[in-house]
Amino acid sequence: MTRRISKYKRFMMMNPIIQFFKFIYLSIKVLIVVAGGHGGTRNA
Amino acid sequence: MSKIVVLGAGIAGHVAASHLRRKLSKEHEVVVVSPNGNYQWIPSNIWVGIGRMKPKDILFPLAPLYAKKHIDYKQAKAVSFHPEGDSEENKPYILAEYVTGDQKGTQERVTYDYLINATGPKLNFEATEGLSPGKNKAHSVCTYTHAQEAWIALEGLIKQMKEGKKVRILIGTGHAKSTCQGAAFEYILNVEQELRRHKVRDMAEITWISNEYNLGDFGMDGMLMSYGSNIMKSSEMVEMIFEDRGIKWILGAGVSKVEDGVAHYETLDGSYKKESYDFAMLIPSFSGHGFKAYDRSGDDITDKLFRGFMIVDADYTPKPYEEWSVQDWPETYQNPSYSNIFAPGIAFAPPHSISKPRKSKNGTDITPAPPRTGMPSGITAKLVADNIIEMIKHSNDELHHKGSMGNMGAACIASAGFGMTTGSGVSITTYPIVPDYNKYPDTHGRKLGKTFGTIGLAGHWLKLALHYAFIYKAKMKPFWWLIPE
Ligand SMILES: Cc1cc2nc3c(=O)[nH]c(=O)nc-3n(C[C@H](O)[C@H](O)[C@H](O)COP(=O)(O)OP(=O)(O)OC[C@H]3O[C@@H](n4cnc5c(N)ncnc54)[C@H](O)[C@@H]3O)c2cc1C
Numbered sequence: 001m002t003r004r005i006s007k008y009k010r011f012m013m014m015n016p017i018i019q020f021f022k023f024i025y026l027s028i029k030v031l032i033v034v035a036g037g038h039g040g041t042r043n044a
Numbered sequence: 045m046s047k048i049v050v051l052g053a054g055i056a057g058h059v060a061a062s063h064l065r066r067k068l069s070k071e072h073e074v075v076v077v078s079p080n081g082n083y084q085w086i087p088s089n090i091w092v093g094i095g096r097m098k099p100k101d102i103l104f105p106l107a108p109l110y111a112k113k114h115i116d117y118k119q120a121k122a123v124s125f126h127p128e129g130d131s132e133e134n135k136p137y138i139l140a141e142y143v144t145g146d147q148k149g150t151q152e153r154v155t156y157d158y159l160i161n162a163t164g165p166k167l168n169f170e171a172t173e174g175l176s177p178g179k180n181k182a183h184s185v186c187t188y189t190h191a192q193e194a195w196i197a198l199e200g201l202i203k204q205m206k207e208g209k210k211v212r213i214l215i216g217t218g219h220a221k222s223t224c225q226g227a228a229f230e231y232i233l234n235v236e237q238e239l240r241r242h243k244v245r246d247m248a249e250i251t252w253i254s255n256e257y258n259l260g261d262f263g264m265d266g267m268l269m270s271y272g273s274n275i276m277k278s279s280e281m282v283e284m285i286f287e288d289r290g291i292k293w294i295l296g297a298g299v300s301k302v303e304d305g306v307a308h309y310e311t312l313d314g315s316y317k318k319e320s321y322d323f324a325m326l327i328p329s330f331s332g333h334g335f336k337a338y339d340r341s342g343d344d345i346t347d348k349l350f351r352g353f354m355i356v357d358a359d360y361t362p363k364p365y366e367e368w369s370v371q372d373w374p375e376t377y378q379n380p381s382y383s384n385i386f387a388p389g390i391a392f393a394p395p396h397s398i399s400k401p402r403k404s405k406n407g408t409d410i411t412p413a414p415p416r417t418g419m420p421s422g423i424t425a426k427l428v429a430d431n432i433i434e435m436i437k438h439s440n441d442e443l444h445h446k447g448s449m450g451n452m453g454a455a456c457i458a459s460a461g462f463g464m465t466t467g468s469g470v471s472i473t474t475y476p477i478v479p480d481y482n483k484y485p486d487t488h489g490r491k492l493g494k495t496f497g498t499i500g501l502a503g504h505w506l507k508l509a510l511h512y513a514f515i516y517k518a519k520m521k522p523f524w525w526l527i528p529e
Contacts (some may be wrong), residue, residue: 002283002284003280003283003284004284004288005284005285005288005499010502011502012500013468013499014355014465014466014468014500014501015246015501016465019217019500019501019502019505020500020502022498022500022502023460023505023506025473025502026498026502026503026506027506027509029473029496030455030457030471030473031528032494032507033453033454033455033473033475033494034419034453034455034529035319035528036453036475036494036527038423038446038447038451038452038453039375039446039447039448039451040375040407040447040448040451041111041226041370041371041373041375041444041448041450041451041480042371042375044368
């Protein structure tokens, strides 16, 4: 069954204050994935 | 002294050229050969296609920047590859043809010690009958000119909707083997939001058409991801978004022909169907540019360099899906026949798709081609540049910098609507890009903490912040290299 976006979830998604903190969290999280590095797979 | 020639000034070519220039002393030559005189930040084409940005906001001319940074720039296109030179020219070279100014049409042998082929994809509209940007009411957002034309058409349609016309909008992939579903996904959500902003949403039926087997496949075989405190499939996430936005979907569809306002497609169950529309945006298939290569005596050696895209250190042995592994994917993007030729970004030939290949009952391959998004394009370009720098500095051929898409993460911040307080973004990170089923057998080949999704306003701000950050970086402004690829 399809999940729905509840009114509460939508409020959380669009509230600028909550989203400001989310923005900082997301920026760091993305940076961690990017800065997490990369490498080969064949000799791993 | 070494001469490095970079073909293409897109994300991969420009990243490679700028890092080479920063790290190599001026005695070494860095030459960029690219036909488009502008650098464009392609991800923001989505916003050009809904009229919220102008082409000038997402591009800048390359020539002044390259002149200032001592990068030699030729506004030309590569025509053929001569990795052994020929009877008249001892050094390897590419034949380039100028595309503008007094020199237009003249050809030049551009010799090199190292060659980086970062020519990206050819937008292969011809592979779908009738598909051409701006024709048959079907559009593209793959370049800023296409996106601008799409917006002009969409704006006209919005006017008609305001006058009471009910319309059908079709967005997705325009070929059975298209890639870049992510871009089409962003565009459909942005169009939907713009229609709401213009208060005409109820006048439009919006449909997603795609060669994906499941929603949220994105050419990456879908993802299992953390979503808040839950674990969710990308298919469930996209379905939730489409339901929320009232968007219908058609899956497993290989569009084969486009007529005025009608898209013909075949589905995996073998039926042939059509969908009518008043406005469509269909991503074409991507192909190699059809370059030819010749050896010293002039014999055709195209097979040594290309299989559509450029051959690199991937394992191209044909094998069934069940036997695919991350080890098939390239690590250094070096051509196995000519160790001074590399192909980062979209220009390299992938070993196979990432999504499970599927054929229709009639035998038509309906499988998304593997995406090579901006981040891996930048990362692979930088590691190629770093390897070349080491080869030059240490006069050895060992390649220490490696970056397989099977051991690399990617962030995909998909815009879901423009606006500082009303915008939205679907932020997804994936690690690794190519699923490693041996390492992560229980989580669909990916590491859960690093593979996550979230929806909301913050995603829009992040996408906008990345737009400005990457244009700043591309302009090589102070400390540009601190911004990661
Ligand atoms: C609409 C859209 C939205 C996207 N959004 C995102 C996103 O949000 N995030 C993300 O990560 N990725 C996104 N992507 C994907 C991203 O744009 C690509 O991954 C990236 O552009 C690939 O870089 P590239 O340098 O390999 O190829 P390109 O950027 O295509 O560059 C190729 C270069 O080669 C040049 N060239 C072509 N032919 C020749 C020739 N014969 N000789 C010399 N030069 C030549 C071209 O002029 C160009 O400069 C999006 C793509 C599209 C189409």
